[in-house]
Amino acid sequence: MLKDLFPNVIPEDLWEATLETLYMTIISVIGTLILGLILGLLLFLTDKGNVWQNRFVNFLTAVIVNVFRAIPFIILILLLFPFTDFIIGTIRGWEAAVPALIIGAGPFYARLVEIGLKEVDKGVIEAAKAMGAKTNTIIFKVLLPESMPALISGLTVTGIALIGYTAIAGVIGAGGLGSLAYLQGFQRRDFDVILACTILIIIIVFIFQFIGDLLSKVIDKR
Amino acid sequence: MIQIKNLSKLYQTKKQKVQAVDNVSLNIEPGEIFGVIGYSGAGKSTFVRLINRLEEPSDGSVVIHDKDITKMPSHQLRKKRQKIGMIFQHFNLLWSRTVFDNIAFPLEIAGVSKAKRKEKVLELIHLVGLSGKEYAYPSQLSGGQKQRVGIARALANDPEVLLCDEATSALDPETTDDILDLLVSINKKLGLTIILITHEMHVIQKICHRVAVMENGKVVENGEVLNVFVRPQSKTTKRFVQQLNPLEHEKDKLYNFINDREDSEVVKLHFIGNHARRALISEIAKKFDVEINILQGSIAPTQEGAYGTLFVEINGEKAVLTNTIQYIQDSGVEVEVLKHA
CATH class of the missing domain: 3.30.70.260 (ACT domain)
Known part of the structure; x- marks a missing residue:
């Protein structure tokens, strides 16, 4: 029956494209998490009245974050071609999309991280200081655990945006479901392929959202 | 035991200067419960934060056990802070940690081994009357229970002094009395010096040995609680005494x-x-x-x-x-x- 509904879909190709999309997404989500946490912590900690208060570093970080958030993703990929070629050794395939995905989504997540950290009760940070905690301890034992639900739901939002980005990257040669939908579905007018890709992307998004919601709910003891 | 000399804190912004604490000098004896009372904005919260340098003093010194807090480099100050317990109006517990882990936190900071931490935490939970609540999260506790966790946490590293910043102001009168009783029993049992900030005369009356009255950053009156009660000199003090005894x-x-x-x-x-x-x-x-x-x-x-x-x-x-x-x-x-x- 599936064969009748999707006559032009080759299951092996579809499966391979799905895996590529998943790889791209998962690896870039991990990269985004790391980059976003670093930038977000930097934004937060160098802000006025905080432990590493430093106007220059704060301003610089904010500029970097804002500039990269402002560049449309499709242009960012093109801009990063030389960089990608340098670190990945190619500009084709799903691996080549990862640097652009991380650099595109990291700054966005950084802002969400900053918002999450700002929500942490100032009194709790003060209490940790009063106990003689070092800045490291405050970051890893107070700031991050206390903002965890916000960090997770922020990552879910960013991750879903990233799935969208992978499809865009697919169009210019990164593979995955976006690529399949564009090359086979659009250029060869096999609309059933577009439909199949769409359904799979929606399923991936739903799973992502479900895991994110579940995690932040389980972890939230407030 | 604690000598506070000419302690001052000046907040300076572009538009104005605020003298939050103005030339305060006090001596606090070992084992006493010393109260500081004042209306909001009197500078008492800033004052208590100057003692452990959560706020940097603009001037003056705080000497605890012959060590000048105000002159310590930051790594030494962190060590010293482990010996200065503090409890807060809004408890300031980590919601992400259980009662047990909240109390263990200062011990983790001090680098105490896991086995010793467990022993100490269980002892403290018993001391503050929270047995059975070890693995509850703060959100599952009442205000009074949260403050008990706060007290246990503040006592974890066997402090030399306990600072209480409006520790009962967020609690109802009955719970306030329970917490005050707990503080008195800890004071007696451990011989712990307590410095307590409040705006409620009732708290001073109930547990303090001596009291200082603050107004506009200055100590306008201080001495034995009974003396200050019976012969209030300043207008502010009279108003506080009146609060206690409206009749x-x-x-x-x-x-x-x-x-x-x-x-x-x-x-x-x-x-x-x-x-x-x-x-x-x-x-x-x-x-x-x-x-x-x-x-x-x-x-x-x-x-x-x-x-x-x-x-x-x-x-x-x-x-x-x-x-x-x-x-x-x-x-x-x-x-x-x-x-x-």
């Missing part, structure tokens, strides 16, 4: 009893400490040919003994009246004869 200050209601007759006087009697236990009224009624009409009275217990006031109307011949009042004075009770203004 005493509604003199208007007594005006009907006050008259210009020579054979009748309305007097206010101050009973302090042990005098509060004496049956003075029946004593003078038997000794002198006077009639006594009790108008109103109250008694307030403090850490250093009770303190009571009594308004009575005494009727009798003028000479007898004078003798009676003299007799009361000689017995150590303060007398104030009320007249129409």
Whole structure:
């Protein structure tokens, strides 16, 4: 029956494209998490009245974050071609999309991280200081655990945006479901392929959202 | 034990300067519960934060056990802070940690081994009366229970002093009393010095040995709680004492009893400490040919003994009246004869 509904879909190709999309997404989500946490912590900690208060570093970080958030993703990929070629050794395939995905989504997540950290009760940070905690301890034992639900739901939002980005990257040669939908579905007018890709992307998004919601709910003891 | 000298904090913004704490000098004795009372904005919260340098002082020094906190480099200060417990108005517990892990947190900071942490935490949970709640999260606790966790956490590293910043202000009166009782029992059991900030005179009356009254960043009055209560000097202090004992200050209601007759006087009697236990009224009624009409009275217990006031109307011949009042004075009770203004 599936064969009748999707006559032009080759299951092996579809499966391979799905895996590529998943790889791209998962690896870039991990990269985004790391980059976003670093930038977000930097934004937060160098802000006025905080432990590493430093106007220059704060301003610089904010500029970097804002500039990269402002560049449309499709242009960012093109801009990063030389960089990608340098670190990945190619500009084709799903691996080549990862640097652009991380650099595109990291700054966005950084802002969400900053918002999450700002929500942490100032009194709790003060209490940790009063106990003689070092800045490291405050970051890893107070700031991050206390903002965890916000960090997770922020990552879910960013991750879903990233799935969208992978499809865009697919169009210019990164593979995955976006690529399949564009090359086979659009250029060869096999609309059933577009439909199949769409359904799979929606399923991936739903799973992502479900895991994110579940995690932040389980972890939230407030 | 703690010498605070000329401690000042000046907040400077482009538009204005605010002298939050102004040249405060106090000596706090080991094992005492020292209260600091003031209205909001009096600088008391800033003052307590200067003691562990959560706020950097602009001037002055804080010496705890012969070590000047204000001159310590930051790594030394962090070590010292482990020995200065602090509890807060809003408890400031980590919601992501259980009761057990919240209390273990300062021990983790101090680098105590896991086995020792467990032993100490369980001991503290027992001390503050939270047995059975080890693995509850703060959100599952009542306000009073949260403050108990706060107290246990503050005691984890066996501090030399406990700072309490409005520790009972977010609690209902009954819970406040429970927490105050706990603080007194810890003070007695561990001999722990406590510095307590509050805006409630009731708290000072109930547990403090000495008190300082703050206004506009300055200490306007300080001394033994009983002394400050009975002879408040400044206007602010008088207002605080009034808060505690509203009756005493509604003199208007007594005006009907006050008259210009020579054979009748309305007097206010101050009973302090042990005098509060004496049956003075029946004593003078038997000794002198006077009639006594009790108008109103109250008694307030403090850490250093009770303190009571009594308004009575005494009727009798003028000479007898004078003798009676003299007799009361000689017995150590303060007398104030009320007249129409």
